[in-house]
Amino acid sequence: MSYLVFARKWRPQTFSDVIAQEHVTKTLCNAIESERIGHAYLFTGPRGVGKTTTARILAKALNCESGPTSDPCMECEACVRIAAGGHLDVLEIDGASNRGIDEIRDLREKARYAAAEGGYKIYIIDEVHMLTREAFNALLKILEEPPDKVIFIFATTEPRKVPATILSRCQRFDFRRIPSSVMGKYISDEAGKEGITIDSDALSLVCRASGGSMRDALSIMDQLVSFTGKQIAGESVSKLLGLVEADLLADISAAVLHSKGASALDLVEDALVRGYSIEELIDALVGFLRNLLLAASGAEKGITDLSDSEIVLIQQTVAGVSDVHVLNVLRLVGGASDQIRTGASPRISLEAALMTASKLGIAFGFENLPSVVEKVAVTAVKAGEIAETKVISPVAQIVEDDSDGKTGIEVGAVGVPDVSMTNIPPSVVSDLEEEEKVVKEIGSSEKEKENSYVRKVSGLFDMIPENR
Ligand SMILES: [Zn+2]
Incomplete structure (x- = not known):
């Protein structure tokens, strides 16, 4: 036949x-x-x-x-x-x-x-x-x-x-692109009839690589069967298509998000030794950071196409990181990708982008924001730019003051009773050690508050440019 x-x-x-x-x-x-x-x-x-x-x-x-x-x-x-x-x-x-x-x-x-x-x-x-x-x-x-x-x-x-x-x-x-979930089910059903087994990682990679085109997905399947036989695993798809492994992308992203620029550069070196090109690496990294952003911001629909193990990996990588922080890193790395692709020294551009992105955590990361916002708040109150600042919770919030329409800020520390900040000596408010302890005590249940807090604080920086 x-x-x-x-x-x-x-x-x-x-x-x-x-x-x-x-x-x-x-x-x-x-x-x-x-x-x-x-x-x-x-x-x-x-x-x-x-x-x-x-x-x-x-x-x-x-x-x-x-x-x-x-x-x-x-x-x-x-x-x-x-x-x-x-x-x-x-x-x-x-x-x-x-x-x-x-x-x-x-x-x-x-x-x-x-x-x-x-x-x-x-x-x-x-x-x-x-x-x-x-x-x-x-x-x-x-x-x-x-x-x-x-x-x-x-x-x-x-x-x-x-x-x-x-x-x-x-x-x-x-006619529309074929959604990954529908395509995956079709391929696994048809493959099953031929005695071909394909694991969920492999299936999700094939569907994504096809870009919604069934013809492309089936042509990848032809190559896979010639390449590996009737048992298809995610690893063989990565090899065949030259995809950068998700674990490596997660490690690089985690290093950048947690301000460990040197580790990120070591991982880039490892990736190049393993044969990935700078272009493959930057494309895959931007795609991975996008998934992290979707996960951090709660936009779950965008990552449902991924396999279960990839979703777990993404959630682990982004745990405890705010969506604003991921967004800033993505914008920086994504923005550098054109230069990396077309510039004379792609490797240097990639390393510089990752190093710069890893500094974002130090400049704007959640870890330091409570103390930063307090300094901003105190200055703003003194300058009469905001109405009143209160200490009520570990989360700072910008609040509308009904009486005069001015915008106020609520900043706080765990265990401190509801007191107007104007009654607290600035030395207490700006105690950085105390703040760091407070931040560490914020559990994962506070994640949502944390996110809205960071969003509001970002807006605050725009309001008061001289304090940046
Ligand atoms: Zn007929």
């Missing part, structure tokens, strides 16, 4: 097999059942998400011997021949290599003749945006007076390059 790539072997054959495009398949099924069949369809969307596959299923639905039907039989000669790509009346044309006016004129001549096998004559034009202007004009003439029982299905990744005159004569369907 000849070898078939997964993208062909696992290709959906009916509307109900098509995944993640229900908004398209449902509408098409309804149109067929109510006999409202258009002359021209435009399928748009990223590559590898099912446009051509759906076009072939639509062709089967229209030309099936028991059709038109939303549920083609898959057994009659028409169904079998369309599935095999050998039906005389279903013509697939690649718009990229048949883009000239002569090809479209030829098509126009042939479209006049009735279907050889009595059903619909269906033209599937892939990458239709590649046609020349003259070719589009010739095509427009056919669409203006479409011959009976001739249907055009255009597929494109770039609908903006299709002239408005063509667009206005088509029923448009927008």
Whole structure:
């Protein structure tokens, strides 16, 4: 038996097999059942998400011997021949290599003749945006007076390059990227039928590397099976795709977030010795920091695509770190990535970025903020810029004072009763040792308060620039 790539072997054959495009398949099924069949369809969307596959299923639905039907039989000669790509009346044309006016004129001549096998004559034009202007004009003439029982299905990744005159004569369907969860389930089900096992780390890496394109995911699967056989683990996917391991990214991120710049540089050295390029490292690091930011800020949806072990790793790395701190590090490292990619000394740029980012923790990290904000607060109170400052809790808060509309700040220490700060000697308030002890006593249950505190304090710095 000849070898078939997964993208062909696992290709959906009916509307109900098509995944993640229900908004398209449902509408098409309804149109067929109510006999409202258009002359021209435009399928748009990223590559590898099912446009051509759906076009072939639509062709089967229209030309099936028991059709038109939303549920083609898959057994009659028409169904079998369309599935095999050998039906005389279903013509697939690649718009990229048949883009000239002569090809479209030829098509126009042939479209006049009735279907050889009595059903619909269906033209599937892939990458239709590649046609020349003259070719589009010739095509427009056919669409203006479409011959009976001739249907055009255009597929494109770039609908903006299709002239408005063509667009206005088509029923448009927008295909979407396939979500990782849906893609992962499909791949693991189909792989299971072939006796291939793929662990959750590997599955999540394949889905992410595909960027939502099933064709790309299945092509990676082909390579993996050739590379490792029928047992696929996360490690083999990382090796095949040259992905930087998540553990290494977590270690570098943790070093930067906890102000250990030297350790971060040692880890970079290790990574380069292991064969990763600077570009691979910076791309992976920015992606990892983004996940840390999502986790720190509680935006859980963005990381649900990751495998369970990766989510645990991310949560461990970001534990006790505020979202603002992660954001600042991400902005700095991400901002340096262009320079790292195009500059003359990418390694130096990377090291400088990591070193600078590791200093952010010292300058603006949560550890020092209570004492910093108090100094700011005391100065601000003295200058009459804020109304009143109170000591009530370990968390500083900016509060609106109803009486005069001025903004106040509440700062505090554990165990200190609710007292107006104006009654406390500044020496007590600015006792850094006491503050550090207080900060250490803040448990993880205070995480949310901590985050809102840091956000508010960041805003405060903007209010009082001379104290930065
Ligand atoms: Zn059939």
